[in-house]
Amino acid sequence: MSHAVIELKDVMYAFPGRGNTLDGLNFHLHPGEKLGLFGPNGAGKTTMLHILMGLIKPQQGEVTLFEKTMQDGDCFDEARLKIGFLFQHSDDQLFCPTVLDDVAFGPLNQGLPPEQAKAKAMAALKTVGLEGFEERVPYRLSGGEKKLVALATILSMDPEVLILDEPTTGLSPEAKERLIDILHGLNMARLVVSHEPDFLAATTNRLLAMRDGRIRPGELKPHTHTHVHEEGDVPHQH
Amino acid sequence: MAALEEPFASGNSFIHRMDPRIRLLCAGMLTIPAALLNNIDQAIAALCIGTVLILLAQLPLHLVLKRLAVVNVFILFLWLFLPFSLPGEPLFAFGPFKATQEGINLAALITVKSNGIVLTLMALMGTIAIQDLGPAMQQLRIPNKLCHILLFTYRYIFVIYQEYTTMRRAMAARGFCPKTNTHTYKSYAWLVGMLLVKSWDRAERVHGAMRCRGFKGQFYSLAAFTTSKKDYAFLALCLGAIIAVESMGIIRSTLS
Numbered sequence: 471m472s473h474a475v476i477e478l479k480d481v482m483y484a485f486p487g488r489g490n491t492l493d494g495l496n497f498h499l500h501p502g503e504k505l506g507l508f509g510p511n512g513a514g515k516t517t518m519l520h521i522l523m524g525l526i527k528p529q530q531g532e533v534t535l536f537e538k539t540m541q542d543g544d545c546f547d548e549a550r551l552k553i554g555f556l557f558q559h560s561d562d563q564l565f566c567p568t569v570l571d572d573v574a575f576g577p578l579n580q581g582l583p584p585e586q587a588k589a590k591a592m593a594a595l596k597t598v599g600l601e602g603f604e605e606r607v608p609y610r611l612s613g614g615e616k617k618l619v620a621l622a623t624i625l626s627m628d629p630e631v632l633i634l635d636e637p638t639t640g641l642s643p644e645a646k647e648r649l650i651d652i653l654h655g656l657n658m659a660r661l662v663v664s665h666e667p668d669f670l671a672a673t674t675n676r677l678l679a680m681r682d683g684r685i686r687p688g689e690l691k692p693h694t695h696t697h698v699h700e701e702g703d704v705p706h707q708h
Numbered sequence: 709m710a711a712l713e714e715p716f717a718s719g720n721s722f723i724h725r726m727d728p729r730i731r732l733l734c735a736g737m738l739t740i741p742a743a744l745l746n747n748i749d750q751a752i753a754a755l756c757i758g759t760v761l762i763l764l765a766q767l768p769l770h771l772v773l774k775r776l777a778v779v780n781v782f783i784l785f786l787w788l789f790l791p792f793s794l795p796g797e798p799l800f801a802f803g804p805f806k807a808t809q810e811g812i813n814l815a816a817l818i819t820v821k822s823n824g825i826v827l828t829l830m831a832l833m834g835t836i837a838i839q840d841l842g843p844a845m846q847q848l849r850i851p852n853k854l855c856h857i858l859l860f861t862y863r864y865i866f867v868i869y870q871e872y873t874t875m876r877r878a879m880a881a882r883g884f885c886p887k888t889n890t891h892t893y894k895s896y897a898w899l900v901g902m903l904l905v906k907s908w909d910r911a912e913r914v915h916g917a918m919r920c921r922g923f924k925g926q927f928y929s930l931a932a933f934t935t936s937k938k939d940y941a942f943l944a945l946c947l948g949a950i951i952a953v954e955s956m957g958i959i960r961s962t963l964s
Contacts, residue, residue: 525920555917557920562910562917570930579922584928627921
């Protein structure tokens with residue numbers, strides 16, 4: 471197997487005044503892998519993502535990104551440009567006056583000249599099916615549209631890895647379907663954190679469970695369940 | 709920007725088409741000396757410059773007046789206190805309070821100066837689209853911290869206001885109606901405290917998200933600024949105007 475693009479080794483993290491949120495966590499993601507991660511609230515999923523992006527510093531343990539061990543805050547700069555991180559709340563991610571400015575923000579930070587950054591931004595908007603949204607105000611879009619714009623803001627950076635933190639929060643079934651369709655068209659390695667088994671089954675091919683600050687050993691395969699609900703005899707979609 | 713309307717930035721006058729860096733320079737050049745003026749003639753000249761700039765920028769006048777009105781509400785308070793608190797020649801009296809000529813002069817000076825400055829800023833800075841303001845300020849070597857404070861205040865003041873309304877509604881939904889009692893004061897204190905905590909958390913998350921997209925303190929813009937000969941001419945004109953205003957003061961002091 472090729473080398474992992476993301477590797478966490480024996481990571482410990484505790485918020486002040488609380489027990490260990492992460493307690494000797496080990497994790498790795500290889501190129502092309504599509505991993506799903508689930509676990510109860512407070513299991514440490516978001517903390518783990520923030521540690522591997524270098525947004526918070528673990529008290530112990532090692533973070534290795536693209537085969538480079540991260541020593542301090544600054545070495546993350548380069549690696550971050552290759553990891554597309556979709557935040558749980560789109561409002562945290564979108565801050566520019568227009569959709570185009572927001573989607574071009576990453577490419578401009580990568581050092582591309584404005585013309586190329588704009589071309590990348592347009593291409594990313596096309597990938598998520600939001601052509602014609604360039605001049606719209608991100609703040610005023612619907613929740614589903616905001617999520618897609620946020621996805622475009624990271625796709626425009628041509629990431630090698632996608633990390634999606636509970637991407638379905640607050641989305642309607644239609645918006646979820648759209649997100650799944652877009653993800654089907656993307657080939658980079660991905661890590662999806664979600665509470666929704668159906669969404670994980672549709673977008674990942676291996677599942678990990680997190681509990682008490684560790685990833686539990688043993689593998690789970692995404693699978694579907696039959697289920698019962700009202701008006702189930704009427705043709706419907708999920 | 710996203711949350712606040714920018715009615716002044718969308719015009720199409722030659723001021724709107726001017727290089728934002730030149731507009732910023734001119735705004736600084738005209739307003740900083742104007743703020744230091746101390747006689748009324750010069751202040752009136754500064755007010756005239758501001759008015760001319762507003763006309764040149766072809767801003768909707770009713771909006772300009774509306775914003776001026778807000779500024780003048782604050783100035784009204786000066787008129788309530790200044791005439792009665794400065795020592796000098798008494799003009800008239802309300803009971804024990806005597807209004808002095810010096811006080812009235814000072815209040816008038818401040819009124820004229822502030823209106824002139826606000827008009828100038830509306831015409832020159834108000835016409836810069838917010839996405840150009842950051843890069844323009846950074847290219848003029850204004851300290852990064854100042855640029856960030858300005859831009860993010862602009863972006864998030866509305867978000868914070870919305871958090872406030874949401875919490876306020878949630879309180880109302882649980883039967884809270886403000887009265888003059890400890891319960892009300894305590895609840896408001898908690899509301900404000902929570903607002904600070906939430907704003908702080910949000911700022912952290914936004915900053916994290918920006919760093920994830922490679923932000924290192926520098927803003928880049930899709931717009932490439934170019935300075936035309938016309939822009940330089942305007943800069944020279946503004947420089948001339950402020951020198952003229954300043955020399956009014958010099959001439960006056962040599963005459964007297």
